[in-house]
Amino acid sequence: xxxxLPPLPYDYAALEPIIDKQTMTLHHDMHHGAYVKNLxxxxxxxxxxxxxxxxxxxxxxxxxxxxxxGAVRNNGGGHVNHSMFWKIMKPKGGGDPNGPxxxxxxxxxxxxxxxQTKFNDAGVKQFGSGWVWLAGKGSDIQxxxxxxxxxxxxxxxxxxxxxxxxxxxxxxxxxxxxxxANETVWGRTRGDGRTRPSRxxxxxxxx
Numbered sequence: 310x311x312x313x314l315p316p317l318p319y320d321y322a323a324l325e326p327i328i329d330k331q332t333m334t335l336h337h338d339m340h341h342g343a344y345v346k347n348l349x350x351x352x353x354x355x356x357x358x359x360x361x362x363x364x365x366x367x368x369x370x371x372x373x374x375x376x377x378x379g380a381v382r383n384n385g386g387g388h389v390n391h392s393m394f395w396k397i398m399k400p401k402g403g404g405d406p407n408g409p410x411x412x413x414x415x416x417x418x419x420x421x422x423x424x425q426t427k428f429n430d431a432g433v434k435q436f437g438s439g440w441v442w443l444a445g446k447g448s449d450i451q452x453x454x455x456x457x458x459x460x461x462x463x464x465x466x467x468x469x470x471x472x473x474x475x476x477x478x479x480x481x482x483x484x485x486x487x488x489x490a491n492e493t494v495w496g497r498t499r500g501d502g503r504t505r506p507s508r509x510x511x512x513x514x515x516x
Contacts, residue, residue: 312352312363314338314345315392323400337395344387351380363389386458390440413450428452 317337322330352358355374358366358381367385370378405421406414418424424443431441431452439456 311349311359312345312388314342315395317395319398319400324398328398337391341388341391344384344391347380348384348388351377351384383458390458413445417450 314337317333321333321337324333348363354377358373363385366373366381367389370382373381405411411421414421414424418427428441428443431454435441435454437456438458439454440458442453442455443450444453445451
């Protein structure tokens with residue numbers, strides 16, 4: 310079965326003025342859509358892999374044939390990461406986290422504001438394309454960085470609770486920089502104990 314681009318869980322304009330409709334449309338339909346298209350093209354060369362989920366494919370890259378391993382890593386990772394990306398934001402959401410994640414943040418970072426500062430700082434320092442994650446094993450959490458389409462869950466052996474992809478430049482009309490958007494996107498993330506803020510950086514050429 311071919312992989313499919315998941316629909317946004319809200320309208321393209323739902324996150325305005327933080328992230329405008331044009332940016333969301335471009336990023337979801339074109340960028341994420343390209344990951345899905347390229348992943349399917351790679352899998353067509355080895356149809357037996359089509360029985361696996363994208364998560365299973367990238368979780369065991371050593372089992373992927375050499376001729377498509379890079380394409381599966383980049384495009385499968387991009388597909389999985391961005392599928393999470395859309396779900397972590399919520400129209401009219403926001404507020405400090407609560408429940409176990411709030412307790413873990415306080416235990417590790419002192420308070421939510423200090424966590425935000427360190428999390429955003431990790432994104433600023435990420436060189437090139439990549440992701441920053443709040444991830445952990447058991448009750449221990451930490452901020453991790455992975456290059457390109459690496460993932461907090463499948464490439465680091467941890468369970469991801471939060472993700473950020475450092476900013477991309479605003480090079481089209483009405484497009485805000487993702488870095489600028491992320492400074493306020495904390496007000497758009499879920500405030501239901503699943504707070505997972507996110508932002509995006511320029512994509513490198515896909516395989």
